[in-house]
Amino acid sequence: MKTRIHSLKGSVLVPVMAALLSACGGGGDSTTSSTSTTSYTLSGTVPGTVIELFCTGGLYYRTNSTDNGTSEHPFSIQVPSGLDCHVVMTTNEDDTATRVISPIRFIEGTTSGDVLNLKGDLALGFVALEMDPSKIIDSNGDGVIDEPFEVTLPDDAEAVADPSYDALDSDGDGIPNVYEDDDNDGYFNSEDDDDDNDGYPDDQDEDHANDQDEDGVEDDYDRDVDNDGYEDDTTTTPDTTTPVTEYTVQKGRLLASQCAQCHGTDGYSTTSWDSIREESGDSSEIIEEMNEYSTAHIMGAQAIGYTDEERQALAEWLSGN
Amino acid sequence: MNKQTQFSRRHLLKLLGLGVGFSALKHTTAFAAERPHVVVVGGGFSGATLSKYLKKWGGSSVDVTLVEINSTYVSPILSNLVLNGQKSVSDLSFSYQTLGQKYNINIVHDRVTAVDKTTQTVSLAGGQSLVYDRLVLAPGIDFIEIAGLDYDKVPHAWKAGAQTDLLKSQIEAIGDGGHFVMTIPKAPYRCPPGPYERACVVADYLLNAKGLNVQVTVLDQNSAITVEADTFGQKFSEYGISYIPNAEVVAVDSDQKIVSYQIDGATTQNLQADVLNVIPNQRAGELVFLAGVNQGNWAPVNPLSYESTVASNIHIIGDAQGTAMPKAGHIGNSEAKVCADAILRSLNGIAPDPAPKTNSACYSPVSRTEASWLTAVYEYRSDKGQMLLVSGANYPKSSAPSTRNYQDMFNWSGNLFSDTFA
Numbered sequence: 001m002k003t004r005i006h007s008l009k010g011s012v013l014v015p016v017m018a019a020l021l022s023a024c025g026g027g028g029d030s031t032t033s034s035t036s037t038t039s040y041t042l043s044g045t046v047p048g049t050v051i052e053l054f055c056t057g058g059l060y061y062r063t064n065s066t067d068n069g070t071s072e073h074p075f076s077i078q079v080p081s082g083l084d085c086h087v088v089m090t091t092n093e094d095d096t097a098t099r100v101i102s103p104i105r106f107i108e109g110t111t112s113g114d115v116l117n118l119k120g121d122l123a124l125g126f127v128a129l130e131m132d133p134s135k136i137i138d139s140n141g142d143g144v145i146d147e148p149f150e151v152t153l154p155d156d157a158e159a160v161a162d163p164s165y166d167a168l169d170s171d172g173d174g175i176p177n178v179y180e181d182d183d184n185d186g187y188f189n190s191e192d193d194d195d196d197n198d199g200y201p202d203d204q205d206e207d208h209a210n211d212q213d214e215d216g217v218e219d220d221y222d223r224d225v226d227n228d229g230y231e232d233d234t235t236t237t238p239d240t241t242t243p244v245t246e247y248t249v250q251k252g253r254l255l256a257s258q259c260a261q262c263h264g265t266d267g268y269s270t271t272s273w274d275s276i277r278e279e280s281g282d283s284s285e286i287i288e289e290m291n292e293y294s295t296a297h298i299m300g301a302q303a304i305g306y307t308d309e310e311r312q313a314l315a316e317w318l319s320g321n
Numbered sequence: 322m323n324k325q326t327q328f329s330r331r332h333l334l335k336l337l338g339l340g341v342g343f344s345a346l347k348h349t350t351a352f353a354a355e356r357p358h359v360v361v362v363g364g365g366f367s368g369a370t371l372s373k374y375l376k377k378w379g380g381s382s383v384d385v386t387l388v389e390i391n392s393t394y395v396s397p398i399l400s401n402l403v404l405n406g407q408k409s410v411s412d413l414s415f416s417y418q419t420l421g422q423k424y425n426i427n428i429v430h431d432r433v434t435a436v437d438k439t440t441q442t443v444s445l446a447g448g449q450s451l452v453y454d455r456l457v458l459a460p461g462i463d464f465i466e467i468a469g470l471d472y473d474k475v476p477h478a479w480k481a482g483a484q485t486d487l488l489k490s491q492i493e494a495i496g497d498g499g500h501f502v503m504t505i506p507k508a509p510y511r512c513p514p515g516p517y518e519r520a521c522v523v524a525d526y527l528l529n530a531k532g533l534n535v536q537v538t539v540l541d542q543n544s545a546i547t548v549e550a551d552t553f554g555q556k557f558s559e560y561g562i563s564y565i566p567n568a569e570v571v572a573v574d575s576d577q578k579i580v581s582y583q584i585d586g587a588t589t590q591n592l593q594a595d596v597l598n599v600i601p602n603q604r605a606g607e608l609v610f611l612a613g614v615n616q617g618n619w620a621p622v623n624p625l626s627y628e629s630t631v632a633s634n635i636h637i638i639g640d641a642q643g644t645a646m647p648k649a650g651h652i653g654n655s656e657a658k659v660c661a662d663a664i665l666r667s668l669n670g671i672a673p674d675p676a677p678k679t680n681s682a683c684y685s686p687v688s689r690t691e692a693s694w695l696t697a698v699y700e701y702r703s704d705k706g707q708m709l710l711v712s713g714a715n716y717p718k719s720s721a722p723s724t725r726n727y728q729d730m731f732n733w734s735g736n737l738f739s740d741t742f743a
C-alpha cells in the first residue's frame with residue numbers, strides 16, 4: 001500500500017491531519033473529501049415579508065422578499081440539502097405593533113408537516129400571508145399566529161418531513177421554540193427576557209444558560225449559536241457530500257467498515273497508518289496488500305480472518321465499485 | 322402559543338414526563354409518516370460509533386438521539402499512560418460536538434433512569450421522556466461491590482477520568498520502600514490485557530523512571546495470566562513483580578489500604594499497601610438491569626443484530642452484552658457497525674447480514690517505550706448461533722514488546738478514536 005498512500009497523503013490527507021491537530025484531542029474531521037454541499041432553492045412570492053428558516057443543528061437562514069412594485073414580492077433562499085427546516089414568514093416585520101408572524105405548515109397531497117426536507121428546488125407560488133394583526137387568531141397577543149399557516153405544495157414535491165425528535169419545536173405544535181411564549185405573557189421566548197417568568201432573567205437562568213438563541217438546540221451542538229445566519233465553525237464539515245436519504249444494502253460496506261478502526265472511516269486514515277481508500281478504482285491492490293503481510297504483522301494477523309470472497313467484496317467497496 | 326395550556330410541550334414533558342411521540346397535541350390533518358427514532362443510551366466506544374454509523378448509512382431516513390450522562394468522554398484506552406505521565410486525561414477526552422453537528426445526531430446529556438418496554442419509552446433523570454422505535458443500550462460496565470471498598474480512597478481507575486487522575490496522584494506520592502498492590506478481576510472483565518499492562522507500566526515508571534525501590538504486587542482472581550502470558554510473565558520477572566494467582570478479594574480497608582483475600586477459599590490473608598488499586602469483578606452497566614434485559618451479569622443478544630434475546634426492539638452492544646467476545650473498545654466499535662446495519666435493515670424490512678465479522682485489537686504498553694499487541698477476528702457460526710474466533714486462524718500476537726509497536730499504538734488509537742467520535 002505504500003506507494004498508493006504517498007500519493008493520497010499529498011493530495012488529501014495533509015489538510016485533514018491539520019484539521020485534526022487544530023481540533024486538539026477532541027473532535028476533528030475524518031472525512032477527507034472536500035464537502036461540496038448541495039443546496040436547493042426555496043422560492044415564491046409573498047406580501048412584503050421576512051422569511052426565516054430554522055434548521056437541523058440550529059442552523060438559521062433568513063431573507064427579505066424584494067419589493068417589485070406589485071403586491072406579490074418574490075423571494076428565494078438557498079437551503080443545504082439533508083436538513084429539516086421550519087419556515088416562518090413575518091409581514092410588517094419592522095413594526096412590533098402590527099407585525100404578523102406566521103410559522104408555516106406544509107400540505108402535500110393527503111399529508112402535512114411542519115418541516116421541509118428538500119430533495120430539489122421548490123417553488124411555493126404566492127403565499128397569501130395575513131398582514132392585518134386584527135384578522136389573526138393570536139390569543140396571547142405576541143404577534144405569532146396560534147396555529148401554523150397552511151401552504152399547499154405540489155403533490156410530488158416530496159418535501160414534507162416529520163422528525164420523531166424535533167429539538168427546534170419541542171412540543172411538536174408547529175410553532176418553533178423561538179416563537180413559543182412559554183409563560184403566556186405576550187412576548188415570545190426569543191424576545192422575552194424571562195421566558196418562564198420565574199424572576200430570573202434568561203441570561204442568568206440555568207434553564208437557558210446553554211442556549212443563547214433559545215432555538216432549543218444547546219450551544220454545544222448548535223451550528224449557529226447566535227442565529228446570525230452564519231455557521232459558527234466550518235471546520236466541522238457537515239457530512240452532506242452525498243446526503244443519504246434512505247438505507248440501501250451495499251455489498252462489502254459492512255465488512256469494509258471493519259477496517260476503519262485501524263485505517264479510518266471509509267478507509268481515510270487520520271494517522272500515519274495507511275489509507276485504504278482506493279481512489280483509482282482498482283481493487284486489486286487492496287487484495288494484494290491483504291495477502292502480503294505475514295501473521296507476525298498485525299495486518300497479516302487480521303487478514304487471515306477474512307476469506308477470499310470477503311477480501312474481494314471489501315476491496316471492491318473501498319475502491320468504489 | 323399553546324391555547325390549551327400555559328406551558329409549551331417542552332415544559333409539559335418536563336413536568337409530566339410525557340413522551341415525544343405524544344400525538345394528542347398533533348393536528349387534525351394526517352401528518353407525514355414520522356421517521357423511525359433510534360434512541361442510543363451511552364456514548365462510549367460502542368454507542369458513539371453506533372450513532373454515527375446509523376446516520377452515515379441511514380441519513381435522513383432515521384432520527385437518532387444519543388443520551389449520555391457526560392458532555393466529555395474520557396477514553397479508558399491508553400489511560401494507563403496517564404499513570405506514567407506519557408498522556409494526560411485531556412489528551413484522552415472527546416466531546417460529542419462532531420457527532421451532533423456533522424451527523425445530525427440529537428445529543429442529550431442526561432441519565433436514563435427507566436425503560437418501559439410496553440410503551441417503548443425511556444425516562445431521563447431530568448424528567449423528560451423519549452419514545453423509541455429501537456433502543457440501543459451501551460452503558461459499559463459496573464462493579465460488583467466489595468465490603469469496605471471506597472473508590473474515593475482506593476481508586477479502580479477502570480473507568481477513565483477523575484479516577485485515573487486520583488490513582489496517578491497516589492502513585493506520585495509513593496516513596497522509596499513503598500508498596501503498590503493491585504488486584505485483577507475474575508474474567509470476563511473489561512480489557513483482558515489491561516490489568517497486566519497496568520502492573521508493568523506502573524512498575525517501569527516507579528523503578529526505572531523515578532529510580533525508586535518499590536515493591537509491586539499483583540493479586541489475580543484468575544488462576545493464571547489470562548492473555549499474552551509469555552509477554553507479561555517475562556516483564557513481571559524483569560520488574561520483580563510478585564504475582565499471586567487465585568486470589569479472591571473478600572474485603573478492603575480503604576483507610577488503612579489493606580486488602581483481604583483468600584486463595585482457593587483458604588484462610589483470609591491481609592496485605593497492606595501504600596497505594597492500593599482494586600479493580601473489582603464486573604457486570605453490565607446498571608441500565609441493563611433497570612431495563613430487565615440481563616441474564617446473570619450480562620445481557621444476552623443475537624449476535625447478528627445485537628437484539629436482546631429477552632426483549633424485542635432493544636439492542637445491547639459493547640462491554641454490557643453477553644457474547645463470548647472480549648469486552649474492549651475496538652471490538653465495541655466493531656459490534657456497533659454490525660448492529661447499526663442490522664437496525665437499518667430491520668427498519669426497512671430486510672433480514673440482517675447472515676455472516677457478519679467483528680475484530681478486536683489491544684495494544685498494551687509495558688513500559689514508557691515498548692508495547693505488545695493482540696488481535697483477533699470473529700465469525701458468526703450458524704450451527705452455534707455465536708460469534709467465535711475464525712476457525713483455523715490460530716490467533717497470533719506480537720512476538721515481543723517493541724518500540725515499533727509503541728509508535729503503532731498511537732497510529733491505531735488515532736484512527737479508532739476518529740472512527741468513533743469524528
Ligand SMILES: Cc1cc2nc3c(=O)[nH]c(=O)nc-3n(C[C@H](O)[C@H](O)[C@H](O)COP(=O)(O)OP(=O)(O)OC[C@H]3O[C@@H](n4cnc5c(N)ncnc54)[C@H](O)[C@@H]3O)c2cc1C
Binds near residue numbers: 365367394511512608
Ligand atoms: C486501562 C484500560 C486499557 C484499555 N485498553 C484497550 C485497548 O487497548 N483496546 C480496546 O479495544 N479496549 C481497551 N480498553 C477497554 C475499553 O475502554 C472498553 O471496553 C470500552 O470503553 C467499552 O465501551 P462501551 O461503549 O461498552 O462502554 P463505555 O466506554 O464505558 O461507555 C459507556 C457510556 O455509557 C454512559 N452511561 C452509562 N449508563 C448510562 C445511563 N443510565 N444513561 C446515560 N448514559 C449512561 C457512560 O457515561 C459512558 O460514557 C481498555 C480499558 C482500560 C480500563
